[in-house]
Amino acid sequence: MQVCRKLTLITGSVGTCNALKVQLEEYIPTCVTIQAYPLDGISKPPSDFGDVVLFSSSLVKRELEEDWNCMIPKGVQIIIADRTINYEFIDRIVLLSPKTKVLFVSDAKESAEEGIRALKEVGIDHLDLYPYYPGLSNCEKSKITKDTDIAITPGEKDKVLDHIRKVYDIGPRLLDFPTIFKLLRAVGQLETRARHFSIKYIQKIIILAKKLSHSTNYISELNHHLTTVIDGIEDGLVVFDSRGIISVHNEKFRKMLDIPALNLRGVKISELIYNKKLVEFLMNHRLDDELTLDINSDKVLVSKFKLTDNDHIVARFLSHKNSVEYKEKENIKQGHFAKYTFENIVGESSLMNQTKNIAKKLAKTELTILLHGESGTGKELFASAIHNSSPMGDAPFLAVNFSSLSDDLIESELFGYEPGAFTGASKKGKLGLFEQAEGGTIFLDEIGDSSLKVQAKLLRVLQEKEVMRIGDTKIRPVNVRIIAATNQDLKMLMKQGQFRKDLYYRLKMGYMKIPPLRQRKEDISELFNQLIDTETTEKITVDKEVILALQNYDWPGNVRELRNLVSYMLALRDCNHLTIDDVPSWGYFEEGPKIEEQEEINLKDALSDSELFILQCIYDLKEENKTAGRKILSELSKQSSIYLTEGKIRTILDRLEKKGYILKSKGSGSVLTKKGKKVIDGNQG
Numbered sequence: 217m218q219v220c221r222k223l224t225l226i227t228g229s230v231g232t233c234n235a236l237k238v239q240l241e242e243y244i245p246t247c248v249t250i251q252a253y254p255l256d257g258i259s260k261p262p263s264d265f266g267d268v269v270l271f272s273s274s275l276v277k278r279e280l281e282e283d284w285n286c287m288i289p290k291g292v293q294i295i296i297a298d299r300t301i302n303y304e305f306i307d308r309i310v311l312l313s314p315k316t317k318v319l320f321v322s323d324a325k326e327s328a329e330e331g332i333r334a335l336k337e338v339g340i341d342h343l344d345l346y347p348y349y350p351g352l353s354n355c356e357k358s359k360i361t362k363d364t365d366i367a368i369t370p371g372e373k374d375k376v377l378d379h380i381r382k383v384y385d386i387g388p389r390l391l392d393f394p395t396i397f398k399l400l401r402a403v404g405q406l407e408t409r410a411r412h413f414s415i416k417y418i419q420k421i422i423i424l425a426k427k428l429s430h431s432t433n434y435i436s437e438l439n440h441h442l443t444t445v446i447d448g449i450e451d452g453l454v455v456f457d458s459r460g461i462i463s464v465h466n467e468k469f470r471k472m473l474d475i476p477a478l479n480l481r482g483v484k485i486s487e488l489i490y491n492k493k494l495v496e497f498l499m500n501h502r503l504d505d506e507l508t509l510d511i512n513s514d515k516v517l518v519s520k521f522k523l524t525d526n527d528h529i530v531a532r533f534l535s536h537k538n539s540v541e542y543k544e545k546e547n548i549k550q551g552h553f554a555k556y557t558f559e560n561i562v563g564e565s566s567l568m569n570q571t572k573n574i575a576k577k578l579a580k581t582e583l584t585i586l587l588h589g590e591s592g593t594g595k596e597l598f599a600s601a602i603h604n605s606s607p608m609g610d611a612p613f614l615a616v617n618f619s620s621l622s623d624d625l626i627e628s629e630l631f632g633y634e635p636g637a638f639t640g641a642s643k644k645g646k647l648g649l650f651e652q653a654e655g656g657t658i659f660l661d662e663i664g665d666s667s668l669k670v671q672a673k674l675l676r677v678l679q680e681k682e683v684m685r686i687g688d689t690k691i692r693p694v695n696v697r698i699i700a701a702t703n704q705d706l707k708m709l710m711k712q713g714q715f716r717k718d719l720y721y722r723l724k725m726g727y728m729k730i731p732p733l734r735q736r737k738e739d740i741s742e743l744f745n746q747l748i749d750t751e752t753t754e755k756i757t758v759d760k761e762v763i764l765a766l767q768n769y770d771w772p773g774n775v776r777e778l779r780n781l782v783s784y785m786l787a788l789r790d791c792n793h794l795t796i797d798d799v800p801s802w803g804y805f806e807e808g809p810k811i812e813e814q815e816e817i818n819l820k821d822a823l824s825d826s827e828l829f830i831l832q833c834i835y836d837l838k839e840e841n842k843t844a845g846r847k848i849l850s851e852l853s854k855q856s857s858i859y860l861t862e863g864k865i866r867t868i869l870d871r872l873e874k875k876g877y878i879l880k881s882k883g884s885g886s887v888l889t890k891k892g893k894k895v896i897d898g899n900q901g
């Protein structure tokens with residue numbers, strides 16, 4: 217075999233020329249002289265091509281022949297290189313997430329497309345790659361560069377657009393295995409260098425594998441570390457993109473929202489959380505908003521912010537339990553706005569309409585208002601709505617609950633104090649709620665729980681319209697409307713000497729009674745549906761029977777109890793249609809019916825009009841000594857306003873028997889049980 221001593225490399229660009237020369241020097245023994253020429257970097261063609269000419273591509277050969285008018289002399293062996301991507305830098309792109317949109321930037325269409333092909337050939341097929349090169353039309357450019365900020369380039373960094381955030385320069389493509397093989401043969405070195413060549417190649421692959429495993433180990437260690445850190449945070453955290461798809465969350469978030477699944481990555485917020493209000497809050501674009509939620513008898517404050525380098529949102533769930541920060545935030549929040557308006561007060565019963573009308577009229581005045589009503593009837597809702605539709609609606613609305621704060625704390629909260637007024641007082645002093653609410657409304661909830669000392673101070677505010685901070689001698693005028701609320705019998709407390717008469721009459725100037733739910737059962741249907749809507753984004757339908765059953769209950773916990781029931785039924789439902797079977801049995805409710813009624817009135821046993829009609833017919837037929845069979849019952853129904861087929865009657869009879877109102881027997885028709893008779897007696901009585 218002829219042994220050659222001179223090899224000429226001809227490339228287009230200087231960059232490719234340098235990279236290929238380094239590669240050749242690695243494989244070709246030093247006894248072979250290598251001369252390299254980039255067409256971009258020389259002014260005239262080489263005069264001596266040696267024994268073998270290696271072109272970096274067929275385009276370069278054509279350029280030399282056509283543009284430079286230079287032919288390779290006969291007898292010189294020509295090799296056109298096949299090139300593949302440089303494995304050394306491949307680890308950087310292997311770790312990009314699947315389906316990431318990435319531009320492949322090169323100097324021409326062919327080389328960009330070839331680069332993509334080469335990447336796919338070596339198994340980089342998990343990315344969405346788009347060829348990008350200088351000659352691309354503006355329209356195509358804007359199409360492919362939309363929503364992407366990552367590019368890969370084979371050493372053409374200068375052609376990458378400015379807005380691209382991450383550029384992976386994988387260097388010029390190198391000679392592939394068969395090309396080096398061909399070259400070694402052409403320079404007569406294949407036999408002596410074959411082993412060296414294959415060892416070098418395998419070494420490169422091992423280095424790459426090591427790099428990848430190092431990167432993945434590093435990533436998994438980092439992941440583990442980050443998981444430990446975010447799981448250790450006291451608040452719930454969830455990160456999601458603009459479509460609501462979760463990328464990161466911590467354990468606290470899962471626990472707070474009772475989510476059993478461990479890995480929520482890739483899951484959509486709206487498919488995971490059924491509380492409609494929360495989903496809407498998380499998905500809206502207002503970042504300065506906050507939301508308070510009642511979750512598992514805890515109050516949770518939800519806030520969010522946007523990550524700066526992408527469109528991901530981080531939502532933070534701050535629990536009330538053990539959280540000083542929450543209390544401070546909540547105070548600030550309550551201090552600035554009233555959440556509800558009259559539109560949020562559900563109920564069109566005449567009693568509710570009357571109450572709302574009175575409230576709207578009182579709202580227009582400056583009178584002090586006393587709201588009296590059982591727990592959960594919506595007193596806070598009314599206070600908030602009154603403030604919002606009053607002339608001071610734009611001023612602050614502050615709420616303070618007397619049942620949850622100690623006497624001392626109430627005093628300092630309401631009236632404030634001077635710097636160092638008592639041990640533990642802040643050095644800066646504190647502005648009281650009356651002063652903070654200037655021009656607005658202060659809501660004194662559970663006023664029946666206030667001490668006589670605080671009552672005396674409140675009376676002073678009402679009479680004199682002025683406050684004095686603790687530790688101060690200065691009197692400060694205040695202009696604040698007071699709305700107080702109580703579920704206690706204040707008259708009784710007055711008799712027992714626990715509530716000041718003068719304060720009672722001062723507060724009672726605008727008196728309002730908020731009716732309990734049992735006195736306005738017509739509102740249950742609307743309330744039930746409305747509460748479902750605030751709890752879930754899913755479309756839930758409700759059987760009429762459910763509402764009838766709920767109207768049979770007295771609701772000692774009022775709307776709050778109904779709201780809890782809705783959450784409970786939604787959590788336990790099997791499908792999106794609620795039936796009587798979804799209504800829990802008596803054990804769930806705060807109070808059962810009165811003992812003597814317990815046997816015949818049960819929530820699940822509420823009777824529909826057709827059931828009552830059939831019971832009455834069975835009773836009447838028995839009086840006339842007739843057998844109550846399906847046929848005669850169906851005929852009787854034809855004469856009434858409720859027409860029932862025999863098939864329908866069979867279903868009703870089965871149901872009545874199951875509920876214990878009748879007994880069926882073959883041949884002798886149905887008869888009423890003691891329970892069934894009681895219903896008819898009650899109906900007739």
Ligand SMILES: Nc1ncnc2c1ncn2[C@@H]1O[C@H](COP(=O)(O)OP(=O)(O)OP(=O)(O)O)[C@@H](O)[C@H]1O
Binds near residue numbers: 560562595
């Ligand atoms: N008419 C109504 N329409 C819609 N929601 C209501 C209505 N009444 C009460 N609610 C809801 O019921 C819950 C209890 O209401 P609220 O806290 O205003 O009652 P309350 O009378 O102030 O109770 P408490 O005396 O125990 O403080 C709240 O979630 C409120 O939004």
